[in-house]
Amino acid sequence: MNKEKKVPERSCIGCGAKREKKELLRVLRSPEGLWEIDPTGRKNGRGAYLCPDPECLRKAEKRRGLQKSFRMEVPAEIYRRLQEELERLAK
Known part of the structure; x- marks a missing residue:
């Protein structure tokens, strides 16, 4: 019974x-x-x-990733705020 723990992936x-x-x-x-x-x-x-990469957030905005994940309209302002927060976390 030597089971390895499954690592959650997203x-x-x-x-x-x-x-x-x-x-x-x-x-x-x-x-x-x-x-x-x-x-x-x-x-x-x-x-x-x-991904913790600003480029991935830009791709998500272009591909409407948040809209698809949350099944709702997401204003461009949300992407701008997330971009600022992502840059702050990178420091």
């Missing part, structure tokens, strides 16, 4: 690459309707995963 909504969950950032829409990046991956709400 796909990036920008580039589509499959990676370990802990390597990706979680974009969260809370039950109150707030959008944010959840570095812990544990906050309550619906989430989508994104």
Whole structure:
């Protein structure tokens, strides 16, 4: 009974690459309707995963990745705020 623990994988909504969950950032829409990046991956709400690369966020915006993941319209302002937060986390 030497079972290896399965590592959870998720796909990036920008580039589509499959990676370990802990390597990706979680974009969260809370039950109150707030959008944010959840570095812990544990906050309550619906989430989508994104590589910690600003280019992947640009690809996600072009491919409408958040709209598809959350099945709703996402204003361009949300992408701008997420871009700022992503840059802040990179520092």
